Amino acid sequence: MAREYPWRRRAGWWLQNRRYLAFQLRELGGVVSAIYGLIFLNLLRTLRAGESAYTAFVDMMRTPPILYVNLVLFALLVWHAVTWFMLIGKSQPIQFTERPLPWRAVFGVNVLLWIGVSGAVVYLIFGGF
Amino acid sequence: MAGRDVVFRVKRYRPESGGKPAYQEYRIPYRDDMVVLDGLNYIKDYIDPTLTYRWSCRMGICGSCGANVNGTPRLTCGTYIRDVHKGTVTVDPLANFPILKDLVVDFDDFLTKLASVTPYIVREESGDLSKEFVQYPEDVEAYRQQSLCINCMLCYAACPVFGASPEFVGPAASALALRYIRDTRDEGADQRLARLNTKSGIWECTFVGECSVVCPKDVDPAAAIQTLKFLATMRHMRRLLMPGAPSR
Structure with a gap:
């Protein structure tokens, strides 16, 4: 039998086209959401530990390096959310209409809902009551 | 010129x-x-x-x-x-x-995976095979898109998940599994979903979507896999909550 040459994936495969790159950034955004979760848990931990611990943690989070890192993480998180909403319209296992809805329409409705809910949360935290 | x-x-x-x-x-x-x-x-x-x-x-x-x-x-x-x-x-x-x-x-690996999802109409042996199985246009429309697959393997070549995990059943085999699951004449959905509801089955897919981009017949295997995830979850929940109930 002839000798087969095994397939070997290149390390930079995800730079091959922009869709692979978008996917990798989306996956990285998933990791970032976990990091945000850990930061939030630590915030709760310092809150429980007392005022000085909480103030020290908040002050540390306000330092420029941490703010820049947070900006990058936040951008990745937004990318993760946006691309996730894009996927909803591309797979419609439950159809309420005879034909699948255009994915852009599903994406648009989801983004509007997302913005609405986010606005309500921001209002509850900073603006209301 | x-x-x-x-x-x-x-x-x-x-x-x-x-x-x-x-x-x-x-x-x-x-x-x-x-x-x-x-x-x-x-x-x-x-x-x-x-x-x-x-x-x-x-x-x-x-x-x-x-x-x-x-x-x-x-x-x-x-x-x-x-x-x-x-x-x-x-x-x-x-x-x-x-x-x-x-x-x-070498496509041998794909052919093994394709066979594992029984890509043909499955009927129970005890059923009445003498009657005609009527299909209406809307019945055909339910699986028409997946039936266009020509097994060209472009979707496997585009799938980074398959590249990293060769045991993954992959896009075309999954799309063809859905094609037969959606066929009103078929009774093999349960065995196909049992095969696909595994680590090397549909759950390996992370929805990169490149399989659907390169598909020359617009089969959209990525969407097919997400539908299969939904069907597999429903099957699992039915078995959990209603043991003994029909799987379909």
């Missing part, structure tokens, strides 16, 4: 030599109506008869002439040279598969 040349950079692999695959360049004349397969045929007919590749129908039906053209999985019979070349057309064997010779890759 005469007098125009294009360079074909073709990946060659000679298993008997023991060496690694390497590119070989051929300069050929081309016209605007030539597809990449025409270029390969020109090389084989007039320059190098040892060049090896698969092809048959030349009309996007047999699915045998797939190759990576300038890095993207395509049917070479449906890809015009004028659309892809900037002086050079690079042709590689389909990614993610072991190479047998030149542009010919």
Whole structure:
């Protein structure tokens, strides 16, 4: 039998086209959401530990390096959310209409809902009551 | 239009030599109506008869002439040279598969996976096989998209998950599984979903979506896999909450 040459994936495969790159950034955004979760848990931990611990943690989070890192993480998180909403319209296992809805329409409705809910949360935290 | 040349950079692999695959360049004349397969045929007919590749129908039906053209999985019979070349057309064997010779890759693994999802109508042996199984246009429409799959393997070549985890059942086999699950004449949904509801089945898919981008027949395997995830979850929940109830 002839000798087969095994397939070997290149390390930079995800730079091959922009869709692979978008996917990798989306996956990285998933990791970032976990990091945000850990930061939030630590915030709760310092809150429980007392005022000085909480103030020290908040002050540390306000330092420029941490703010820049947070900006990058936040951008990745937004990318993760946006691309996730894009996927909803591309797979419609439950159809309420005879034909699948255009994915852009599903994406648009989801983004509007997302913005609405986010606005309500921001209002509850900073603006209301 | 005469007098125009294009360079074909073709990946060659000679298993008997023991060496690694390497590119070989051929300069050929081309016209605007030539597809990449025409270029390969020109090389084989007039320059190098040892060049090896698969092809048959030349009309996007047999699915045998797939190759990576300038890095993207395509049917070479449906890809015009004028659309892809900037002086050079690079042709590689389909990614993610072991190479047998030149542009010919080994599909045996796919055929095993395809067989594992029973890609045919399954009927219970005790059923009445004498009656006609009527299908209405809307019944056919339910699986028409997936039935267009020609097993060309472009989706596997585009799937980075399959590239990283070769045990993944993959896009085409999943799409074909859904094609038969959606068929009103079929009774094999349960066994297919049992096969697909595994680590090497549909749950390996991370929805990159490239399989649907490169599919020459618009089968949309990525969406098919997400639908299968939903069906597999419903089957699991039914078995959990209503043991003994029909699976479909």
